[in-house]
Amino acid sequence: MQSNEVKKNQSAGAGTFKQTLRLYKYVKPFWIEFTIGMVLLLASSISSLFIPDLLGKLVDSGQKMRLTPEINRLGFILVAVLIGQGICSFFRVIFFVNVTEKTLSSLRQHIYNHLIQLPMKFFLTRRVGELNSRISADISLLQETFTTTIAEFIRNLIVLAGGFVLLLTTSAKLTFFMLMLLPVILVVAFVFGKYIRKFSKAAQDRVAEANTILEETLQGILNVKAFANEFFEMRRYGKKINEAAEIGMKSGIYRGAFLSFLMLCIFGAMVAVIWKGSLLIASGEMQSAGELVSFVIYSAFIGGAVTELAEVYSNLQKSIGATENLLEILEEPAEELTAPAAIAPEHELNGLITFENISFHYPSRSDVSVLKDISFSVEANQKVALVGPSGAGKSTIVSLLLRFYDPVNGAISFDGRDGRDFPYSVLRNQMAVVLQDVFLFGSSIRDNIAYGKPGATEEEIIYAAKQANAWEFIQNFPEGMDTMVGDRGVQLSGGQRQRIAIARAVLKNPRILILDEATSALDAESEKLVQDALDKLMEGRTSIIIAHRLATVREADKIVVLDDGYVVEEGTHHELLTVDGGIYRNLSTMQFTN
Ligand SMILES: Nc1ncnc2c1ncn2[C@@H]1O[C@H](COP(=O)(O)OP(=O)(O)OP(=O)(O)O)[C@@H](O)[C@H]1O
Structure with missing residues (x-):
């Protein structure tokens, strides 16, 4: 957390723009299209600079009673320039959009890949809804930047620079008027830009918070309704979006003031230029009305360019903010993962697990x-149960086993080797977890089972479903394996979800099986089916079972009793029953009397 703050402060400084340029590495693979787009952009911007000059000449040739063919020739050249400009702009947009789409899809993929590989401790401190909305909002901002803002920026710079050169050649005296205004506008743009950026970041933050509420309440809609908290949530959501709107409106004041200031500058300059220009023509210092026309149109071009540059500048500021957010995520260190196929023979687990003097605290609550200094071991193919009061640390042990976190002290070893010597995915690929709260994806039963082994054949999936006692209920659905389970599996009963999770684990065929309260939410009949499936699943593997209800762990080879982070008792059911005043004995007496 602290290093994040430091990073944030640093990135707000001078390095920010440089950092943003780092995103260009995503554009690099498409540099040919990007360059063609740029050339077209240059061509259309430069050609637009000829228009005022040609228009001036056209006016002059009419005024000086030139021949009609000459006037028409100028007219046709102008039309040709316009058509050429149109064609260049058309293809420029197409090339830029193509580059943008490809770049953003690779950036999206990159961010997703990175995010999904981040360690659990990253997710402990972030809310999913916020991350989600941040990333999608930031990416759409970048999309706008890549497709329009950058092109506008360059086009306006060319018009500004070219326009000035041409103004100077037309009338140096008049140009002086324009130049006087420029420093004022630049200073104002800088100051306003800073405010606008501050506000837009704050507004983005509020919108992200509002989206978090939206996502959380939709995900937990059942709870919202059951607690009749709809009005509470409406107010909570309303508060956040109102805050966002207020900040947006405040920034609107700055934007409005800025824009009207610019308009004043521009139109003021136009009036001054025409005024002065007319005086110059009258005194013979300026050649013709045509020249003044060119001058005025160049001035308008420049004025337009400055206004647009200001808008573009504030857009660029916004996208710098978006880039900072995205880069912050990309800079988080990810877990080192390897492809599932690549389990080397020396990494294949036999199933012996040893916890040696493990101490641990969560990174978010150090x-x-x-x-507290936990030691115990699980022999290969043994069934070991972890029991103990709520909050004793049972689920934490499972998290350490899966290497969601590493112990602060001590080591967990697999077949005598420190867990940290194995790549994360190699260990996790050889374990399967069945939790009380099964998470199913909102797709078909088949897809959900196959999650245990992507690419499994239909036979393998059906075999797994049979082993998990799930085949019968699946067959009873009219659509069988293709039955959609609904968002997070809401269209299935708890026991059915549980058995699908077991089928997943069967398919995965792990060396180490972890069952966390897997049967506690079920009725007797369902529990029997699930327990039966679990018994089959546990055969021939190392199993670690967390259970509150001791009836389910009587048969375990070993029971480890935890209390307040310590291992307080260890032995078989019968051994532990003989411990006078022991926790297990007490729990057991309580449960069996009930
Ligand atoms: N992500 C987390 N961040 C901070 N503290 C946590 C986190 N998860 C759990 N804890 C704390 O760690 C302690 C042990 O929790 P754990 O979930 O391991 O207990 P448990 O024995 O599995 O409990 P239960 O039987 O209720 O599931 C608790 O005090 C809990 O508040």
């Missing part, structure tokens, strides 16, 4: 010690 002052609360959760596991």
